[in-house]
Amino acid sequence: MATNLYSLPLYEKIFPKNTAQRVLDITLLFLLFSLVVYRLLSLRYHGFPWLLALFCESYFTFNWVLIITTRWTPLYYKTFSQLLEQRVHELPPVDMFVTTADPVLEPPIVTVNTVLSLMAVDYPANKLACYVSDDGCSPLTFYALIEVSKFAKLWIPFCKKYNVQVRAPFKYFQLDQSVLSSTETVDHSWEFQQEWKKMKEEYERLRRNVEDAAKKSDSFGFDLSGELAVFSDTERQNHPAIVKIICENKEGLPDGIPHLVYISREKRPKHPHYYKAGAMNALARVSGLMTNAPFMLNVDCDMFVNDPQVVHQAMCLFLGSKEKDCAFVQFPQLYHNSSADSLVLLHEYVGKGIVGIQGPFFQGTGCFHRRKVIYGLWPDDIENECARYFNSVNGKVDDDDEILVKEFGNSKEFIKSAGHALKGKTDIPMNPSNYLDAAHQVAGSAYEYGSSWGENVGCLYGSTAEDNLTGVTIHKKGWRSGYCNPDPPGFLGCAPSSSIAVMIQQKRWSTGLLEILFSKNNPIFATLTANLQFRQCVAYLWLFTWGLRSIPELCYAALSAYCIITNSNFLPKFKEPGIYIPVAIFVMYSLYTLSEYIQTGFSIRSWWINQSMARIIAMSAWIFGFLNVNLPSTSPQFSWRAQRFCWCSWPRWPRAC
Ligand SMILES: O=c1ccn([C@@H]2O[C@H](COP(=O)(O)OP(=O)(O)O[C@H]3O[C@H](CO)[C@@H](O)[C@H](O)[C@H]3O)[C@@H](O)[C@H]2O)c(=O)[nH]1
Numbered sequence: 001m002a003t004n005l006y007s008l009p010l011y012e013k014i015f016p017k018n019t020a021q022r023v024l025d026i027t028l029l030f031l032l033f034s035l036v037v038y039r040l041l042s043l044r045y046h047g048f049p050w051l052l053a054l055f056c057e058s059y060f061t062f063n064w065v066l067i068i069t070t071r072w073t074p075l076y077y078k079t080f081s082q083l084l085e086q087r088v089h090e091l092p093p094v095d096m097f098v099t100t101a102d103p104v105l106e107p108p109i110v111t112v113n114t115v116l117s118l119m120a121v122d123y124p125a126n127k128l129a130c131y132v133s134d135d136g137c138s139p140l141t142f143y144a145l146i147e148v149s150k151f152a153k154l155w156i157p158f159c160k161k162y163n164v165q166v167r168a169p170f171k172y173f174q175l176d177q178s179v180l181s182s183t184e185t186v187d188h189s190w191e192f193q194q195e196w197k198k199m200k201e202e203y204e205r206l207r208r209n210v211e212d213a214a215k216k217s218d219s220f221g222f223d224l225s226g227e228l229a230v231f232s233d234t235e236r237q238n239h240p241a242i243v244k245i246i247c248e249n250k251e252g253l254p255d256g257i258p259h260l261v262y263i264s265r266e267k268r269p270k271h272p273h274y275y276k277a278g279a280m281n282a283l284a285r286v287s288g289l290m291t292n293a294p295f296m297l298n299v300d301c302d303m304f305v306n307d308p309q310v311v312h313q314a315m316c317l318f319l320g321s322k323e324k325d326c327a328f329v330q331f332p333q334l335y336h337n338s339s340a341d342s343l344v345l346l347h348e349y350v351g352k353g354i355v356g357i358q359g360p361f362f363q364g365t366g367c368f369h370r371r372k373v374i375y376g377l378w379p380d381d382i383e384n385e386c387a388r389y390f391n392s393v394n395g396k397v398d399d400d401d402e403i404l405v406k407e408f409g410n411s412k413e414f415i416k417s418a419g420h421a422l423k424g425k426t427d428i429p430m431n432p433s434n435y436l437d438a439a440h441q442v443a444g445s446a447y448e449y450g451s452s453w454g455e456n457v458g459c460l461y462g463s464t465a466e467d468n469l470t471g472v473t474i475h476k477k478g479w480r481s482g483y484c485n486p487d488p489p490g491f492l493g494c495a496p497s498s499s500i501a502v503m504i505q506q507k508r509w510s511t512g513l514l515e516i517l518f519s520k521n522n523p524i525f526a527t528l529t530a531n532l533q534f535r536q537c538v539a540y541l542w543l544f545t546w547g548l549r550s551i552p553e554l555c556y557a558a559l560s561a562y563c564i565i566t567n568s569n570f571l572p573k574f575k576e577p578g579i580y581i582p583v584a585i586f587v588m589y590s591l592y593t594l595s596e597y598i599q600t601g602f603s604i605r606s607w608w609i610n611q612s613m614a615r616i617i618a619m620s621a622w623i624f625g626f627l628n629v630n631l632p633s634t635s636p637q638f639s640w641r642a643q644r645f646c647w648c649s650w651p652r653w654p655r656a657c
């Protein structure tokens with residue numbers, strides 16, 4: 001008897017067994033408690049170093065409690081994307097967002113590759129739209145996207161015809177020709193070889209054009225005429241909104257080219273622009289008007305699609321679960337230019353634990369969202385059909401509905417589209433060009449004033465880690481999130497290229513995370529007053545306290561130097577039995593972490609380097625993050641570019657610069 005396809009699930013939840021891990025975790029916890037108790041009992045025989053060591057070790061014990069609570073029940077999902085199209089008659093539309101901010105630090109050829117990999121995914125082209133937000137207001141980025149639209153007409157059919165696996169051309173042409181197409185029979189054919197050569201030439205031409213244009217723009221030789229005329233008289237931080245439709249799939253062809261839209265939201269020196277969060281909100285509004293897809297994917301400009309089935313994978317989770325159980329689907333942040341061992345380990349041993357509680361954190365990139373959730377919906381709103389938003393009960397959306405205007409701002413067209421999105425209507429507009437005027441309005445710098453954007457709607461303002469702030473408020477409402485970790489990875493990003501860049505990034509993260517910890521969106525309040533689960537709160541606390549951990553880490557490292565100088569000691573003497581406790585902790589922790597590295601396929605050397613780097617980061621970058629949040633800022637606010645370059649700057653993304 002044939003299996004009924006409708007009865008098969010789209011994904012499976014797998015809870016791996018972790019008994020050995022739990023036993024080791026508890027043993028270490030027991031040893032840490034013993035050490036703290038031993039210190040307390042012997043405190044009166046010792047001086048200051050003992051007291052300081054007690055403080056540090058108590059903090060490390062607290063941190064260990066956070067870690068083991070977080071990773072107690074690991075979970076991962078297995079998706080069956082081949083069943084999706086049989087199970088779902090009509091695949092839902094998806095709007096794809098790319099954010100870029102600086103054509104020098106993020107060369108347009110990188111954005112070009114990301115955009116091409118998105119536009120070429122295996123999904124009906126009439127269900128896709130790609131929106132690029134350019135916070136650099138750069139004619140170069142715009143020019144590069146025009147070049148993309150020409151190349152896409154060749155590239156997308158080529159990828160689909162030969163079932164190309166990696167659809168970011170720079171990566172594809174780096175690969176060995178024998179693995180270029182997954183269809184072995186076509187792989188070696190004369191036709192394929194010819195088309196491959198042509199495609200490579202075309203890509204080289206595109207790359208040269210974009211790079212030559214970049215050189216010209218460096219030397220102020222860029223001709224701002226024709227389509228680029230809108231960029232004359234603009235400054236990076238002072239310009240009107242620019243919205244241009246570069247490709248439009250007017251006929252709605254499933255095998256055509258998806259819409260491609262360029263957006264540079266308005267910026268004025270007087271108005272705060274809220275960095276990436278502001279860009280994401282402008283993208284949400286413009287896309288809401290033009291295509292209003294119920295799902296949105298957001299990626300950083302340096303993160304390309306590595307598996308053309310990503311949208312299918314995400315849809316398995318969205319369409320296979322109850323709405324409440326899947327507010328967003330996060331793919332892990334992995335890199336193509338670095339093995340990023342420590343990140344992989346973090347995903348493996350802590351990330352999966354978080355997935356098993358209320359779902360993964362929003363990591364800012366490689367994430368599919370439900371539009372409704374980004375519009376601020378609570379799970380209860382789904383049951384009562386968003387009653388709190390609508391004055392009229394006749395099912396129609398009034399474009400001057402007071403509540404909607406207060407939430408979403410003063411654009412009649414946008415109110416209508418938001419109302420449809422909230423009500424889950426799927427009859428979406430297909431002609432983005434009809435909404436160009438309204439799009440300019442909602443991409444204006446003053447549009448958000450008096451509305452809930454950044455407060456309750458969209459990506460939230462108030463932290464440089466806007467992704468975590470937005471994620472914690474989603475979980476706080478009681479939503480769960482899904483995790484997709486396919487092999488090969490769905491997305492690959494670009495790791496910071498130097499240690500100093502890593503430090504700057506870590507400093508920014510620790511600042512942003514502490515900003516959330518000290519705000520009204522603190523996970524403890526969220527558990528006490530709303531629907532954040534207790535263990536999810538613990539997981540968030542583990543993350544948000546990175547910056548605080550720098551203090552005990554630094555003190556503990558300084559203790560040995562202090563004791564040598566003052567001829568005192570902070571550890572029990574060798575003849576005292578108490579010495580066995582710290583020695584046991586040290587040996588066990590080292591072997592334990594080492595075994596995690598080896599089990600995940602990394603070397604002893606990588607373990608050593610990462611352990612050292614973890615200490616260096618905690619004692620430098622995180623300290624600066626901590627100071628950044630706690631000291632009143634006296635220095636001028638640095639631009640994003642300065643933050644990326646400048647180790648000693650005091651960056652606070654959420655302020656205007
Ligand atoms: O004013 C800005 C600043 C940044 N960005 C974009 O935001 C993204 C992330 O910025 P980046 O400086 O590359 O930060 P990273 O530390 O590499 O990013 C990580 O950390 C951020 C939170 O700090 C998350 O938002 C990101 O998704 C995550 O990849 C990039 O696409 C930028 O183009 C803007 O669009 N406008």
Ligand SMILES: [Mn+2]
Nearest residue numbers: 300302494496
């Ligand atoms: Mn980045």
